[in-house]
Amino acid sequence: MSNERDHLLPTSNGRNHVRDDISQEARARELRAAKVRAVVHSSLTVLFVVGVVVFVFLGLNNQWPWGGGLPKDPLKAVLRILDSAPVIDGHIDLPILVREFYANNVSAVDLTSPMPAHVDIPRLREGKVGAFFWSVYVSCPEDVGYDAGDDFLNASWRVRDTLEQIDVAQLLIEKYPDTFQVALTSQDIKNALTEGKIASLMGVEGAHQLGNSIAVLRQYYSLGVRYVTLTHMCHNAFADSCGFLKSPKPLHNGLSELGVALISEMNRIGMLVDLSHTSDATAKQALKQTKAPVIWSHSSARAVWDVPRNVPDDVLELIGTGENKTDAVVMVNFAPYFVAAAGNATVQAVADHVDHIAKVAGKNHVGLGSDFDGIGEVPRGLEDVSKYPQLFAELYKRGWARHDLAGLSGGNLLRVMEGAEVAARKLQQEGAQPAYDIYKKRTDIGKKREGRWSTEEL
Numbered sequence: 001m002s003n004e005r006d007h008l009l010p011t012s013n014g015r016n017h018v019r020d021d022i023s024q025e026a027r028a029r030e031l032r033a034a035k036v037r038a039v040v041h042s043s044l045t046v047l048f049v050v051g052v053v054v055f056v057f058l059g060l061n062n063q064w065p066w067g068g069g070l071p072k073d074p075l076k077a078v079l080r081i082l083d084s085a086p087v088i089d090g091h092i093d094l095p096i097l098v099r100e101f102y103a104n105n106v107s108a109v110d111l112t113s114p115m116p117a118h119v120d121i122p123r124l125r126e127g128k129v130g131a132f133f134w135s136v137y138v139s140c141p142e143d144v145g146y147d148a149g150d151d152f153l154n155a156s157w158r159v160r161d162t163l164e165q166i167d168v169a170q171l172l173i174e175k176y177p178d179t180f181q182v183a184l185t186s187q188d189i190k191n192a193l194t195e196g197k198i199a200s201l202m203g204v205e206g207a208h209q210l211g212n213s214i215a216v217l218r219q220y221y222s223l224g225v226r227y228v229t230l231t232h233m234c235h236n237a238f239a240d241s242c243g244f245l246k247s248p249k250p251l252h253n254g255l256s257e258l259g260v261a262l263i264s265e266m267n268r269i270g271m272l273v274d275l276s277h278t279s280d281a282t283a284k285q286a287l288k289q290t291k292a293p294v295i296w297s298h299s300s301a302r303a304v305w306d307v308p309r310n311v312p313d314d315v316l317e318l319i320g321t322g323e324n325k326t327d328a329v330v331m332v333n334f335a336p337y338f339v340a341a342a343g344n345a346t347v348q349a350v351a352d353h354v355d356h357i358a359k360v361a362g363k364n365h366v367g368l369g370s371d372f373d374g375i376g377e378v379p380r381g382l383e384d385v386s387k388y389p390q391l392f393a394e395l396y397k398r399g400w401a402r403h404d405l406a407g408l409s410g411g412n413l414l415r416v417m418e419g420a421e422v423a424a425r426k427l428q429q430e431g432a433q434p435a436y437d438i439y440k441k442r443t444d445i446g447k448k449r450e451g452r453w454s455t456e457e458l
């Protein structure tokens, strides 16, 4: 080692005057060269810094001067963004409108002409919609005059009615094959977008629609349903609801034992857990239980407008990808009574909810779940599905960057859905078995096991 180093070191031996002159000249030349190098170097540094500043400035203002540059006008700019990142809405109530206005007679429904409420094909196209969850909602039993009975045991009509809503969604999707395309996976959504179709998914809005049965959950999945909201506005056998504008007295203080089993099974089969409509306790417990990312299919921010239906900050803070956090997307609801005081719901007020969720949970965790066709009133400026670009233009004016707007429109939902698919595959590879938990209050199943069976009953 020492030899290798020695011959690289300068030597003081053999010095003479000639050599000194030569070395002085050489030193002067070197100095001049060094000066030139310094000037060139500092000029390049200045150029580099100016370049970076221009780059960042243009980036922040979405004004790239080269390929993909956006027009100055906010609306024109976001229309360009939405062309490549169309809207995926987490909650549209077209099927219940068809039930109520047309008695589910799909042949009487013309989605190519103006429909009575907020959704039809021309307006979906105008609004740059690329996908949506068709809510196959039926209301809580008591809201339609059914007596749910003690312990929700009288639940069977809700399953029938849900099947009717799944039927109507499927038939409407089939009726317009040039517009709609069934999507069962995140990849299906991407494929439909590539083909210029509107990817169509289904969501069940409340576990009261399960008839207290985890087997029904699996059957809904096999029919194409990809999320189940744990509750609607009523408590059910699985979980507590947040009610409507006032919270009801808790029943389970969050999830019931059966609710815990339900979440495990949803994770295993790849059914998204939807926490809209749930009580805060239900949401917090579900976030702890779930092994997959979750969604709020249509919920806004409680810090912006204080109603139980909106998500509080202490829940938003549990969302993310860090330690003790769960990946999720909160898809903002447009229903005026969840957005602002009476008369104040506007596109700007909805943007405030988006901004707040982005501030607390992060821009990767916010999406849109309008509730169109399920709400009587609408915000000013967001009157129907043709108006989503107005909301994007408002956020663009507030400084939202192109890629954040693309996340809001659908990228965040796609990531969460993909995460749930990966989690399900992993659980199944690990050998997770179907849940056979039976609601303990039921007396119509497993009688022999209970010792209550007799031949007379056959």
Ligand SMILES: [Zn+2]
Pocket (backbone or CB within 6 Å): 205, 277, 298
């Ligand atoms: Zn709802």
